[in-house]
Amino acid sequence: MFAITLAARSARTVALCLAQTGARSALRQSVQWRLRGADGTQRSGETKRAVLALHDLTPDTAYVFEAAAAAPCAFSCAFSTLPCAGLVDVAAFGATPDLPDTADAAQTNRAAFQAALAAVPKGGTLRVPAGRWVCAPLALKSDMVLHLDRGAVLFAPSDRQDWPILPARDAAGRMLGSWEGLPEACFAAPLHAIGACNVTISGQGTLDGGGDRGDWWHWPKETRDGARRPRGLHLIDCQNTQLIGFTIRNAPSWTIHPQGCTGLTAAALRIMAPHDSPNTDGFDPEMCENVDIVGVHFSVGDDCIAIKAGKRGPKGEADHLRPTRHVRVRHCLMERGHGGVVIGSEMSGGVSDVTVEDCDMIGTDRGLRMKSRRGRGGTVARIAMRRVVMDGVLTAFSANAHYFCDVDGHADWVQSRQPAPTNAGTPHLHDITIEDVELRNLSHAVAAFLGLPEAPIGPIRLTRVTVTSFDFDAQAADPIMADHLRPLRHAGVLGEHADVHSDTQIVEHNTLTDPAHRFTEPK
Template sequence: MAKYDITAFGAIGDGAFDNTSAFSHAIAACAEGGGGTVYVPAGTYLTGRIKLVSHMTLEIETGATILFKNEFDAYPAEKTRWSGYECYGYSPLLFGSGLERVAIKGGGVIDGQGDAWWQAYRKLRYEGAVPESSVRLELLELNRGLRERIRSNIVEWDTQFLRPPLLQLIDCRDIAIEGVTLRHSPFWNTHLVYCEGVRITGVAFINPSDAPNGDGLDIDSCSAVLVSNCRFDVGDDCLCLKSGIDEDGRRVGRPTEYVTVTNCVMKHGHGGIVMGSETAGGIRHIVVSNCLFIGTDRGIRMKTNRARGGGVEDVNINGIQMRDVLCPIVINAFYRHGIDESNPLLTSHEPVPISDGTPVIRRISISNLTARNALASAGFLYGLPEMPIEDVELSHITVEMTEDPEEAGGEPDMVKERLVMAGEGMYFKHVRGLTLHQVRVETRQGPAVRLAQTEGAFIDGVHMRRRHLNTEIIEQ
């Protein structure tokens, strides 16, 4: 296949020259030639949006950086899926739609220069200052019907300042992402939507710890995905599986399924491996193995609520080590964010009628997991009274909680009421068909396991080497 060096199309890698046209012409030549490699040599190449084409490899050489402009209106309105809704948003910086056989590889860097977007978001959230942008005004009109129909507590929804991901591929087939570093995204870092046949290996996903909504990799209504040997250090969820939100996600009805994640390192972030909260199309047939979590708020995290529908099922997780996490295992069907707060049924503690919005979480197996110096709770599984979490097996689990008497802990996860824990054991509420096999929990305070409104629990070896005075190992 032919090779198209962007410098042959006028690119200059000095970090200042605008290379938007050079990228566009190189990619057009690649498309006209039937495919090939668009090559980015060492240097720093400032550019606006880059649109990929089928049968193309974007090769970013070690020492090369693609540096995207931080001007909001450099990214025109584009049909997308944003936080689970099909709508228009700012164009992703690196973007492809309806493509096949696309690769992004090399030892180089793709940098979204997200700081300007983050600052605008903070001013909007904390000061009510709406960003100046002609594209934002266009989005208000393009999304008018959806915006008037959907009520949400998402910060940007009313103003339509819908920040873009750094990389987004929609409805693509046979995708490979190898070796590159993706960093400083305006919103989510890498977002795959409606894709099939994806291989991601040796990639670094990097965002500052305070980057708002700075997820690493979001796999959204995709099938047949392999993620291996990757490194995550981000400001929100590290690797997140999604499938659309609420009624709009159920209308689309496309699950995320047949996903394998192995040999990855998650350092910092709100969650290590996360499923949800956008579960409307279903998340199923997921295998996670041989991963390390260092300092993430939650480790394994599944979250949804009564508005979402769909659910999470048939998940196998094995061979996980964690250190300094807030809560190693979370399954939460009462997640309080991204909802219509005016609807009291979404947060009622009483059973409500089962509907299309009721999520189902079942057949979850987690084994051979070790967590040390966990801060809040050893585990937190909180189902719905009308739809308990079903068939959960925790096997060969060791969790050692913090011994620091000054550790304040925090919320194991975000349910309706604010539950703060510090150095405590596993908490189960509204769970049916729980198996605990060879589980050891060392708490700073309280029992190893608390069971509340839990049916059909089979317990085969729950241990606690350091028992507290007048405290049972299992409290029911």
């Protein structure tokens, strides 16, 4: 079976999903393709990508895309690009490429970019041509496209001089600046949008957050000038946003952080950061609804995708919390990073209805990872993973309700395996389905599920999970981040205070905690 569907589109860029049976991030074999436009243009090429971005198209034009999976059989998809109300070039407003990386140059270009932005009509496009454009943090507006031409690099300066800071809350008391799920002042992202609707960022160019320049990565958990580190791209309370085709790299902290957004598509992106860069998660939708992540290539320094829903405050503060619902991850390639798809640990607003399908995870510490702890509250429910291959993963699946985050993460009340009273701070994780997953070069365990005695995890169902090989150089280690565990190597499915059902592995219950720290459960 071979089907072609439209994943995302703008005036000049589209992303097509080539849904070949058995394809994950890549097709089983390369296909020849041809594109014909109603304006008479034609082009052709070859691809092995399951999600293909096509650039430099004509606005408001009908196209037919054809792909030959096996001659003479061909499959086609008809689509039209969106109209463009006007094209504005930043160079026409005095923006200058290839300036030195100085605060003065960045502010000079920022003024030119802002003037160009103001001139973009509703439904129009701001074009960034090829060149290296240093620019101080820039805010996008509603009803516009930011288009990055091939060879365009929009990069943040290394100097924090005059860098804007987002306050923890706006004048109405809504969460604005944030840090790890709480309202907190943070430096504005190099590119950000607040309360914007119908924004698209597209093209073959690059957003460079400058995390490898300056000192951003030298104080990962601290503050400077009263603020936390910025994200690479921060979208706050936005609606109907599309991110198509570009590369984003070297974020000061989380790379793309949608916060409180509804209706977001990220298609055919490349999200990159050095593997030793601190907390450079790839894509962190937080308190968001209706998010589609398709055909994205991740190689980052922390979790590839981290799905979050805010964090309850130290005194139980919860007025900033909202749920995250309906997140779909498809045809993505996740290389290295601490986790492939991670839920939490900031999940106090609740995370539900997440599906991960047809993906590859290579060298990530964990594949599907859920993490919480006492005090967080919230519910994680209806999580599904299907048709995924993991290669070189340490522990494939984990759910941890004793995650030792925050300054009190190792406290007895967090790590105790004795039952505690349930309250608003008790997290609940249930209805987790894992199907048709192949594990290669596995190191520590197929699965490690550690629930709370007062709130066991589950049900968790594993069906057709296959281990094809182990990493025989692996050293025994803790499979999840909690205290009092025993090291594992080449283990199966282990659970403690977890309701686990598996048709492929023997489930070992009450085998995660080191025997020296176990207790006798009350009858």
